[in-house]
Amino acid sequence: xxxxxxxxxxxxxxxxxxxxxxxxxxxxxxxxxxxxxxxxxxxxxxxxxxxxxxxxxxxxxxxxxxxxxxxxxxxxxxxxxxxxxxxxxxxxxxxxxxxxxxxxxxxxxxxxxxxxxxxxxxxxxxxxxxxxxxxxxxxxxxxxxxxxxxxxxxxxxxxxxxxxxxxxxxxxxxxxxxxxxxxxxxxxxxxxxxxxxxxxxxxxxxxxxxxxxxxxxxxxxxxxxxxxxxxxxxxxxxxxxxxxxxxxxxxxxxxxxxxxxxxxxxxxxxxxxxxxxxxxxxxxxxxxxxxxxxxxxxxxxxxxxxxxxxxxxxxxxxxxxxxxxxxxxxxxxxxxxxxxxxxxxxxxxxxxxxxxxxxxxxxxxxxxxxxxxxxxxxxxxxxxxxxxxxxxxxxxxxxxxx
Amino acid sequence: xxxxxxxxxxxxxxxxxxxxxxxxxxxxxxxxxxxxxxxxxxxxxxxxxxxxxxxxxxxxxxxxxxxxxxxxxxxxxxxxxxxxxxxxxxxxxxxxxxxxxxxxxxxxxxxxxxxxxxxxxxxxxxxxxxxxxxxxxxxxxxxxxxxxxxxxxxxxxxxxxxxxxxxxxxxxxxxxxxxxxxxxxxxxxxxxxxxxxxxxxxxxxxxxxxxxxxxxxxxxxxxxxxxxxxxxxxxxxxxxxxxxxxxxxxxxxxxxxxxxxxxxxxxxxxxxxxxxxxxxxxxxxxxxxxxxxxxxxxxxxxxxxxxxxxxxxxxxxxxxxxxxxxxxxxxxxxxxxxxxxxxxxxxxxxxxxxxxxxxxxxxxxxxxxxxxxxxxxxxxxxxxxxxxxxxxxxxxxxxxxxxxxxxxxxxxxxxxxxxxxxxxxxxxxx
Numbered sequence: 159x160x161x162x163x164x165x166x167x168x169x170x171x172x173x174x175x176x177x178x179x180x181x182x183x184x185x186x187x188x189x190x191x192x193x194x195x196x197x198x199x200x201x202x203x204x205x206x207x208x209x210x211x212x213x214x215x216x217x218x219x220x221x222x223x224x225x226x227x228x229x230x231x232x233x234x235x236x237x238x239x240x241x242x243x244x245x246x247x248x249x250x251x252x253x254x255x256x257x258x259x260x261x262x263x264x265x266x267x268x269x270x271x272x273x274x275x276x277x278x279x280x281x282x283x284x285x286x287x288x289x290x291x292x293x294x295x296x297x298x299x300x301x302x303x304x305x306x307x308x309x310x311x312x313x314x315x316x317x318x319x320x321x322x323x324x325x326x327x328x329x330x331x332x333x334x335x336x337x338x339x340x341x342x343x344x345x346x347x348x349x350x351x352x353x354x355x356x357x358x359x360x361x362x363x364x365x366x367x368x369x370x371x372x373x374x375x376x377x378x379x380x381x382x383x384x385x386x387x388x389x390x391x392x393x394x395x396x397x398x399x400x401x402x403x404x405x406x407x408x409x410x411x412x413x414x415x416x417x418x419x420x421x422x423x424x425x426x427x428x429x430x431x432x433x434x435x436x437x438x439x440x441x442x443x444x445x446x447x448x449x450x451x452x453x454x455x456x457x458x459x460x461x462x463x464x465x466x467x468x469x470x471x472x473x474x475x476x477x478x479x480x481x482x483x484x485x486x487x488x489x490x491x492x493x494x495x496x497x498x499x500x501x502x503x504x505x506x507x508x509x510x511x512x513x514x515x516x517x518x519x520x521x522x523x524x525x526x527x528x529x530x531x532x533x534x535x536x537x538x539x540x541x542x543x544x545x546x547x548x549x550x551x552x553x554x555x556x557x558x559x560x
Numbered sequence: 561x562x563x564x565x566x567x568x569x570x571x572x573x574x575x576x577x578x579x580x581x582x583x584x585x586x587x588x589x590x591x592x593x594x595x596x597x598x599x600x601x602x603x604x605x606x607x608x609x610x611x612x613x614x615x616x617x618x619x620x621x622x623x624x625x626x627x628x629x630x631x632x633x634x635x636x637x638x639x640x641x642x643x644x645x646x647x648x649x650x651x652x653x654x655x656x657x658x659x660x661x662x663x664x665x666x667x668x669x670x671x672x673x674x675x676x677x678x679x680x681x682x683x684x685x686x687x688x689x690x691x692x693x694x695x696x697x698x699x700x701x702x703x704x705x706x707x708x709x710x711x712x713x714x715x716x717x718x719x720x721x722x723x724x725x726x727x728x729x730x731x732x733x734x735x736x737x738x739x740x741x742x743x744x745x746x747x748x749x750x751x752x753x754x755x756x757x758x759x760x761x762x763x764x765x766x767x768x769x770x771x772x773x774x775x776x777x778x779x780x781x782x783x784x785x786x787x788x789x790x791x792x793x794x795x796x797x798x799x800x801x802x803x804x805x806x807x808x809x810x811x812x813x814x815x816x817x818x819x820x821x822x823x824x825x826x827x828x829x830x831x832x833x834x835x836x837x838x839x840x841x842x843x844x845x846x847x848x849x850x851x852x853x854x855x856x857x858x859x860x861x862x863x864x865x866x867x868x869x870x871x872x873x874x875x876x877x878x879x880x881x882x883x884x885x886x887x888x889x890x891x892x893x894x895x896x897x898x899x900x901x902x903x904x905x906x907x908x909x910x911x912x913x914x915x916x917x918x919x920x921x922x923x924x925x926x927x928x929x930x931x932x933x934x935x936x937x938x939x940x941x942x943x944x945x946x947x948x949x950x951x952x953x954x955x956x957x958x959x960x961x962x963x964x965x966x967x968x969x970x971x972x973x974x975x976x977x978x979x980x981x982x983x984x985x986x987x988x989x990x
Contacts, residue, residue, distance in 0.1 A: 259875070407656045418593055420593075423593035436602075437727045437728045444846055445846060
């Protein structure tokens with residue numbers, strides 16, 4: 159039977175086929191410049207030229223667990239060079255097929271070797287989380303409360319209650335920063351309480367880090383939650399993506415960081431993951447790994463890269479400010495501070511399904527059913543139009559109050 | 561794992577050491593992972609590692625299956641270099657690929673397998689998706705079959721088969737069964753054994769077939785034998801799943817190597833097909849491959865396509881683009897395509913000539929054994945027929961590294977070391 163189309167791709171298709179000149183794509187999660195164009199980072203272009211000119215390179219297979227300079231640098235980037243687990247040899251990295259691939263390998267390991275069967279993610283969460291874990295061998299996928307629609311903020315009490323009721327050994331997916339799709343992150347104090355609870359209830363933390371650096375513009379700031387858990391001595395895994403922060407969407411560069419309490423488990427764990435990878439795809443792709451691995455191990459290139467991240471993060475933050483200002487100026491009903499309180503690529507606008515339908519059908523502004531918009535789709539050329547249309551649909555739609 | 565058995569490992573001579581040992585032990589006890597055992601070492605990688613440690617200047621690595629030139633070096637195909645230059649000029653972006661890979665890549669890839677003007681692609685009967693090279697394509701295929709194949713969930717494989725076929729199929733949830741294939745007495749194809757076993761397979765089962773350059777034996781059925789197999793497979797209502805990892809690389813002729821696949825389609829089978837560009841384009845680490853289903857209607861192709869995407873998205877969302885772009889550029893650019901055909905023929909020819917040299921040198925050494933299988937077999941690998949003790953001696957006394965089953969990677973032989981190899985093989989087999 160024909161399967162239902164996957165929402166974000168169906169949305170993109172509809173956008174592409176739309177001939178309306180002022181159409182706006184606030185769907186798929188990829189960075190766009192102020193001209194609305196994809197951006198290949200200058201340091202990436204530079205690296206590709208360098209790699210092309212390097213006669214010593216070839217296309218031989220990478221090791222099963224990937225390009226080691228990438229994996230170690232990615233793990234260090236995540237945990238920070240001060241990390242006790244890193245220094246003690248209790249942390250290791252495995253190159254994977256971007257964030258999704260890292261989630262999948264981690265999930266397969268936890269299911270097959272760790273014998274975990276229950277996984278929780280936030281409600282809402284990235285649309286692909288459930289299938290990744292269920293296909294990996296988990297038998298139960300559950301949600302913990304996260305988004306408070308009335309307050310347009312984190313439902314912290316609901317989150318804590320749901321985690322308190324989670325059975326021991328449950329794996330808990332935590333968005334490291336720039337929660338997708340809401341853009342709402344816990345505060346540091348809330349993270350501390352979450353950590354206490356996870357420890358008390360013997361739950362297993364699985365961080366999804368797709369936006370390190372991309373969220374605030376600062377790599378260390380965006381890694382705070384993961385590093386806090388690391389400093390508390392948790393065993394955990396973290397799926398890292400370089401799709402957004404390196405703009406390497408289609409090269410599928412990612413890393414799975416694994417932190418153990420004891421260094422003696424690292425080699426057995428790596429050997430088991432080797433078997434899983436071999437049965438799935440043998441070894442990961444080379445090109446993107448060399449780009450990221452080389453940059454992260456070169457201080458000068460790393461600084462260049464950091465400036466690109468800041469460019470992207472700053473542009474997004476300015477669009478958040480711009481949209482909020484315009485809506486408040488238009489006196490659009492409801493409160494709009496959540497747009498600037500939220501962080502990262504996405505914003506949960508709070509717009510209901512009727513409003514969303516109208517935005518798409520009447521105004522050719524494409525966003526997901528749940529009201530998620532990609533801030534990167536906004537630019538100085540369309541922000542007035544978008545604000546105007548949001549105002550229009552909010553004032554003319556009878557829906558649950560914003 | 562009890563604290564007591566862990567304590568036995570440590571013989572503390574100082575209080576400090578004891579304290580460290582105890583804290584290590586207690587952290588192991590608190591760890592989620594103290595029960596995790598070391599997995600079995602990979603036999604092929606083990607060969608390479610031992611090879612690297614060997615200091616004998618005459619050492620040879622005939623383990624891993626990657627092409628080497630006559631200097632024993634990795635070979636980047638001229639067509640690939642040219643394609644990369646063309647691609648660089650285009651300043652392409654890094655936006656996400658479609659889940660199924662680029663349509664141009666998929667079309668070029670299935671047309672490579674079935675022929676440029678084939679009726680199946682023309683009529684939209686194929687569902688083709690990019691996969692992570694051959695392994696990833698097999699993984700997608702086995703996952704699809706595990707979920708949707710209407711018949712028995714056992715996948716029948718030839719004996720022997722590529723070492724990874726079994727764990728891969730099991731991981732996808734399929735059972736694994738065997739049919740006879742290699743005859744150790746002749747170092748050739750056990751045609752009658754294969755036919756007998758295939759005829760016994762329960763109806764509506766799945767059968768895995770190596771399209772060409774069988775891995776690990778190098779033994780391929782002759783065209784008339786393929787025709788017989790096609791007949792029996794059709795009679796028994798079996799579903800053929802072709803693994804084609806060496807198109808062009810086996811004989812040097814892409815049409816000849818794909819003939820069994822095309823024959824089966826002409827005979828009316830619906831098939832599954834996995835393709836790899838690792839060897840024939842030397843794109844090993846860039847992971848370019850594809851999985852296809854040839855269906856009975858456009859609607860079926862569309863439906864299966866949608867289900868394939870739902871399998872892929874929770875694996876890795878969408879595929880890596882670099883290898884696929886190179887393959888697409890080569891296949892769709894006429895001058896690059898003809899360069900590639902030359903390159904792949906060059907690789908196949910070198911391997912064929914190494915086979916001939918090895919066989920003639922063994923004769924020169926005075927070996928009385930029949931080594932015809934060295935030149936009868938095809939592709940990267942040769943099942944020499946050497947026994948494990950002979951293999952061990954070959955490694956120990958001559959620093960020639962190969963897998964215990966007597967398989968050698970012919971790609972590791974050069975005009976400079978073939979005489980040494982013949983001498984060594986003769987010494988351990990005479």
